[in-house]
Amino acid sequence: MAAAPRLLLGFLLVLACFSETCFATITFSSLPRTLVVTASHPQRLLKAGEDKITVRWGLNQTLAAGTDSAYKSIKVELCYAPISQVDRAWRKTVDNLSKDKTCQFKIVKGPYTTTNQSSEWTIERDVPTATYFVRAYALDAKDNEVAYGQNTDAKKTTNLFEIQAITGRHVSLDIASVCFSAFSIVALMGFFLAEKRKGIKAQQ
């Protein structure tokens, strides 16, 4: 009889431990900035679908050895600068990383190595017109963020770059629209005049 409540307590404790790992909220402010990230690109307005950005990342060499023992993989993302988040709540920066919407485009994801790495990325065609910076997250074996680095300062004011999106318009689409619109108007007028003429003929 005494075993039952002890069993229940043990079960609840185990459940609590599981929930800690399942629902642990990782906040951005808890991550150390241990990575150094740079992004090089042509010094003008970048065009989506055409221009390339070369991203380099690696551990900050001034830090103690073994800082990166937990890092198993890296993900590098394109993130919105504060000016592009104004009046756009769907890009809001929130401390809780699972709800944070700052970084919405993946540049590259791969295993972590102690040597510096780089990647050349062609800006994808669904990137909107905005001002951006680049951030890299170091992930542990469970794919949780454990550290980060970004090519701008803490206030996100330096080294920002602008990308111009594609319009999404095509000449063929424009022509199709005009043709369909014309068809609609002509068909309507055609029916109307034909029936009017039939009415006049019937009266005569």
Added chain:
Amino acid sequence: MSDMEGSPGSSMHGVTGREPTFALSVASPMVPTDTTANFDLPVDSEHKAKVFKLFSFANPHMRTFHLSWISFFTCFVSTFAAAPLVPIIRDNLNLKKQDIGNAGVASVSGSIFSRLVMGAVCDLLGPRYGCAFLIMLSAPTVFCMTFVSDAGGYIAVRFMIGFSLATFVSCQYWMSTMFNSKIIGLVNGTAAGWGNMGGGATQLLMPLIYEIIRRTGATPFTAWRIAFLIPGWLHIIMGILVLTLGQDLPDGNLSSLQKKGNVAKDKFGKVLWYAVTNYRTWIFVLLYGYSMGVELSTDNVVAEYFYDRFDLKLHTAGIIAATFGMANLVARPFGGFASDKAAQLFGMRGRLWVLWTLQTCGGIFCIWLGRANSLPIAVLAMILFSVGAQAACGATFGIIPFISRRSLGIISGLTGAGGNFGSGLTQLIFFSTSRFSTAAGLSWMGVMIVACTLPVTLVHFPQWGGMFLPPSKDVNRSTEEHYYSSEWDEDEKKRGMHSASLKFAENSRSERGKRVASAPTPPNTTPSNV
């Protein structure tokens, strides 16, 4: 029954006081059947159908019903087609929250004016051409979405597409030429409700079309533009079907109607005066702005809300948003049914209480929707909110026929315009600024619904009372005849122009509820020319 054809009010003409919302047919002794006519459905002396056979496409009556409600449905689809795709459009056009909100306001504002013009167009060209003209001339505006490249263009195109919602007027007008007045309430209510469903169907349809186009290889910023070609083509197809399969009247087309002369037309100025000076008109304009109006506003914002708040995929957000609009299938008729049932037991007081209860509950669930933090709770709150708001729309039109007999058409039109105006206002205040998050905006909208439903407590009919006060004790004023004939001046009464109103008054005695049997014969109501 051919009095006042084409005049203001004739589109809702013949809605008497007595038909319950669910009258599916009219029995022969009440309205005699014309046995010489050769139609699929039994018809009256004007060849209007006496029976509403839902799953038939028989020419001309049921075919008209289906052409009409599907045209209205199509216009709802195209007006709200942008809403579920906003997460893509806002990135392509670099929109801010204000731009998205202003576009939503624009999409419902255009039809305030177009609905007023549509009545005149139907009078001139007939409802068939009215519908076809509108739907085919608004097809180019839908195709214009493919050209849009900035916020200004987006707002302008949504404004122009919104004009097509005036098909509501042609739909109701066309039904009233085809269906007997005793069942017109159900027919028009069903058509309106099913048309409104388009606002829900589009939230399912557009993300699906977008997804299919993307799978064929198009980039997102092109795929949404191509997706708009589909609603545009729906307009063209429906327009052609209306022109080829439809007809204005049971016996043929409009030209025959216009041959009949010598109809006593009512003066537009007088009809407008009696509509505008009746305070109940304005209370119901406000109320409809917070039942239909919030329904339209929610159609515009709810897909984006679910996408952002709960991190859903575009088509999942679309499915959830669709259930909001699709509830119209049953919720709106339910509201009318509840109103009629309450009237049977408690008369007009019952109708008012049902309206207040449904609309206030809708408001409370809307507050809950904004505050819900988990997806299942939010979906539940949304569904309850939709039932409350849409049933309130149905219940509103259970009361409107009783506000006035002479000015019924204009009051219906003003109420409808109030719905759109309320929608525009709500979107402007709560969903176009960064001051409120969308969640807070929804909750505040719920508060505003509850507040703006309170004026219904002020509605009082001298012959039936109001929500709290009993009917007037004055022996003269407490009759239906007095209320309805007070819309005519002495001169008009001498000419007997108010005789239809008197007949309506007699039929409306059912609004006394269980007290009908004890209603005394009012003095001085016998018209002088009898």
